[in-house]
Amino acid sequence: MDRVRRGVAAAAALITASGLLAACAANADSGKAQLTWYINPDSGGQAAVAKSCSTDDYTITTQVLPQDASQQRIQLARRLAAEDPGIDIMSIDPPYTAEFANAGYLAPLPQELQDKLKDQSFKGATQAATWDGDLVVAPFWSNVQVLWYRKSFVKKAGIDMGRPVTWDQIIDAASKNGGKVAVQANKYEGYVVWINALIAGAGGAIVSDTEKGIDASIDIDSDAGDQAAAVIRKLARSKAAPSDLSVSNEGTAGATFGSPVGAFLTNWTYIWTNYDAAQPELKKDIGYARYPQTVEGKESRPPYGGIGVGVSKYSHHVDESLKAVECITNAKSQGLNAELTGNMPASAAGYEDPKLHKIYPDDLLKLFQDSLNAATPRSVTPYWSDISGSIQSTWHPPGSVGTSTPGDSASFIDDVLHGRRLL
Amino acid sequence: MSIATAATPATPSKPGKPDRPGKAVASDRAKAENRLGLKLVAPAVILMLLVTAWPMLRALYLSLFRYRLTTPDDRSFQGISNYTTILTDPLFWQDTLNTVIIMVVTVAVELVIGFAFAMVMHRIVFARGAVRTSILIPYGIITVVSAFAWQFTFSINNGWVNSWFEWLPWIGPDTNWFGAHWPAMFAIMVSEIWKTTPFMSLLLLAGLSQVSEDMLEAAQVDGATWWQRLFKVILPNMRAAIMVAVLFRALDAFRIFDNIYVMTKGAQGTESSSFLTYRQVIEQFQLGMGSALSVLLFLTVLLIAYLITKFFRVDLAQARGEG
Numbered sequence: 001m002d003r004v005r006r007g008v009a010a011a012a013a014l015i016t017a018s019g020l021l022a023a024c025a026a027n028a029d030s031g032k033a034q035l036t037w038y039i040n041p042d043s044g045g046q047a048a049v050a051k052s053c054s055t056d057d058y059t060i061t062t063q064v065l066p067q068d069a070s071q072q073r074i075q076l077a078r079r080l081a082a083e084d085p086g087i088d089i090m091s092i093d094p095p096y097t098a099e100f101a102n103a104g105y106l107a108p109l110p111q112e113l114q115d116k117l118k119d120q121s122f123k124g125a126t127q128a129a130t131w132d133g134d135l136v137v138a139p140f141w142s143n144v145q146v147l148w149y150r151k152s153f154v155k156k157a158g159i160d161m162g163r164p165v166t167w168d169q170i171i172d173a174a175s176k177n178g179g180k181v182a183v184q185a186n187k188y189e190g191y192v193v194w195i196n197a198l199i200a201g202a203g204g205a206i207v208s209d210t211e212k213g214i215d216a217s218i219d220i221d222s223d224a225g226d227q228a229a230a231v232i233r234k235l236a237r238s239k240a241a242p243s244d245l246s247v248s249n250e251g252t253a254g255a256t257f258g259s260p261v262g263a264f265l266t267n268w269t270y271i272w273t274n275y276d277a278a279q280p281e282l283k284k285d286i287g288y289a290r291y292p293q294t295v296e297g298k299e300s301r302p303p304y305g306g307i308g309v310g311v312s313k314y315s316h317h318v319d320e321s322l323k324a325v326e327c328i329t330n331a332k333s334q335g336l337n338a339e340l341t342g343n344m345p346a347s348a349a350g351y352e353d354p355k356l357h358k359i360y361p362d363d364l365l366k367l368f369q370d371s372l373n374a375a376t377p378r379s380v381t382p383y384w385s386d387i388s389g390s391i392q393s394t395w396h397p398p399g400s401v402g403t404s405t406p407g408d409s410a411s412f413i414d415d416v417l418h419g420r421r422l423l
Numbered sequence: 424m425s426i427a428t429a430a431t432p433a434t435p436s437k438p439g440k441p442d443r444p445g446k447a448v449a450s451d452r453a454k455a456e457n458r459l460g461l462k463l464v465a466p467a468v469i470l471m472l473l474v475t476a477w478p479m480l481r482a483l484y485l486s487l488f489r490y491r492l493t494t495p496d497d498r499s500f501q502g503i504s505n506y507t508t509i510l511t512d513p514l515f516w517q518d519t520l521n522t523v524i525i526m527v528v529t530v531a532v533e534l535v536i537g538f539a540f541a542m543v544m545h546r547i548v549f550a551r552g553a554v555r556t557s558i559l560i561p562y563g564i565i566t567v568v569s570a571f572a573w574q575f576t577f578s579i580n581n582g583w584v585n586s587w588f589e590w591l592p593w594i595g596p597d598t599n600w601f602g603a604h605w606p607a608m609f610a611i612m613v614s615e616i617w618k619t620t621p622f623m624s625l626l627l628l629a630g631l632s633q634v635s636e637d638m639l640e641a642a643q644v645d646g647a648t649w650w651q652r653l654f655k656v657i658l659p660n661m662r663a664a665i666m667v668a669v670l671f672r673a674l675d676a677f678r679i680f681d682n683i684y685v686m687t688k689g690a691q692g693t694e695s696s697s698f699l700t701y702r703q704v705i706e707q708f709q710l711g712m713g714s715a716l717s718v719l720l721f722l723t724v725l726l727i728a729y730l731i732t733k734f735f736r737v738d739l740a741q742a743r744g745e746g
């Protein structure tokens with residue numbers, strides 16, 4: 001037994017020693033705090049902001065999260081559940097903000113910072129970042145979808161894009177003239193973004209009373225839900241549907257739009273610069289308009305996306321991190337990030353960056369801002385991933401969407417939230 | 424394994440019972456050897472208990488709770504209600520059916536192709552090394568990489584399947600392989616078969632080389648045709664090797680995950696049991712429900728292993744050459 005005990009002791013000593021060594025390495029240049037900011041992958045915008053916001057007191061370094069938003073959520077949540085102090089600052093996708101806040105993973109933002117952020121941010125951005133009456137993350141950049149179209153195609157089809165268009169109109173125009181309407185309809189979050197925008201555009205919502213947790217009111221089985229289902233069914237069964245509709249995401253939809261059959265595309269702001277490298281000739285042909293209406297005459301509610309910056313409660317440097325967040329989300333940083341990545345600022349002040357005006361036409365910047373003010377974020381609830389997953393299960397593939405889909409999804413969401421069904 | 428057998432005396436014992444010297448006849452030397460044997464295996468047993476038994480018991484415990492990682496306050500004891508929810512849920516049965524279909528089809532196809540490859544590797548006279556190596560290459564490729572390769576192959580945007588097989592009536596440039604259930608299952612199974620057939624053929628090659636040439640020659644002298652030699656001599660003598668190959672591959676195939684994750688992410692109803700478990704635990708943080716699923720998955724794997732050993736009527740110890 002002695003030998004066993006000695007063996008165990010040796011193993012324990014080894015484990016402790018390696019832990020200490022790792023800790024030493026992390027604090028190599030002591031004195032100055034190292035803040036680690038977990039970012040979603042981008043083309044260098046957040047890294048540049050981290051550099052410009054580093055001070056004599058702390059240095060901000062970035063760590064890149066996975067590409068896919070659900071994978072970002074998984075990695076962050078698992079680390080935070082384990083109270084990992086290695087995360088100080090993180091870039092959080094709006095649908096998971098409430099989940100993190102509700103689980104107590106986020107350090108509260110000081111009231112002063114909250115007021116400042118509420119003042120500067122677009123309405124949609126504030127709404128997406130608010131849980132339980134408090135702003136829990138700082139809106140950093142805000143994305144919105146607009147309707148992109150090919151000028152040549154619209155001319156051929158003879159539609160007046162100066163006035164708001166409906167989904168019915170663009171689907172009909174595309175199918176009559178051999179064009180495609182590119183959307184995001186793979187079995188993933190992006191598909192729910194589309195469904196949410198269609199329902200909101202018809203004046204409805206997927207869920208409400210979300211502060212009741214799993215007993216939130218499920219509103220998807222409504223006229224608005226039916227109208228959304230009708231649009232999806234119409235597109236899926238028309239000639240305007242791209243052949244990869246059921247597996248399409250932002251990237252493939254962009255490729256369809258850039259191909260000879262490209263006609264319409266609903267996608268995020270970055271599409272304007274998307275083709276600069278590979279198909280520069282396309283830019284002359286790209287037009288843009290407000291997101292299509294679900295119901296004629298009713299203002300459309302464009303999808304909202306973006307990133308809020310939060311501070312981990314388990315960080316050893318909460319105060320420094322909060323200071324850093326203030327710098328990261330100020331108008332100057334937002335402008336710098338937008339210029340480098342095409343991810344648009346979360347505030348009107350951020351849009352004043354002169355460099356942005358060189359890259360984007362003024363009317364496009366105005367369209368983005370108008371759209372952001374009208375945008376409807378996905379419902380803010382800690383159970384969003386369950387709700388989104390339930391919708392993906394019942395509404396995918398788009399070709400299967402029918403009149404019973406909204407009702408089926410409502411009862412399925414309820415069953416899943418209450419643990420009666422597997423998702 | 425070798426340590427355990429070294430500690431047992433070479434006296435014949437009743438089949439089915441572990442070899443253990445009778446207490447009355449054990450000599451001091453045998454006792455000392457036994458003690459040494461126990462000490463030698465102890466670290467491995469303790470390590471196994473720590474890394475295997477503990478998580479298993481923990482999963483069993485967690486499976487009795489409603490417990491979500493991001494709402495820890497919601498945790499409540501549920502008894503076996505997670506199990507009843509799962510066993511009455513159509514999604515669970517659909518995923519189990521998918522998994523069984525994938526397992527049966529891939530193992531059957533792999534057995535046939537793998538046997539053909541094994542014969543080639545066994546009989547080949549020229550360029551033996553090169554042929555054997557090229558047959559084994561797919562097995563050396565990481566499953567995720569092979570899944571991506573096959574996803575690109577079947578992709579509607581940049582794959583070559585649609586253009587190469589356009590002459591088939593049901594394939595056109597617009598065929599979306601991942602757009603419907605059966606085509607997607609087909610693509611997943613092709614990837615799985617391509618990747619693991621070499622493993623099957625390697626195990627079968629080992630069995631093939633154990634078949635005595637004398638017996639084959641005797642059968643030939645007796646006038647047996649090639650088919651008769653295959654079915655009456657080669658295959659019966661390879662039964663243990665075939666069983667091991669089928670058992671390993673069936674259990675592997677039943678736990679299929681990577682190909683599905685990469686190729687469809689479970690869309691079009693192509694989800695497997697492992698994938699369902701993964702989504703509950705990792706994506707939805709449903710530790711209770713996910714643990715219940717993993718317990719059921721474990722029991723199913725045990726059942727399959729039991730059925731296969733029963734079906735082939737082979738003693739595993741014998742298959743290892745310990746009988």
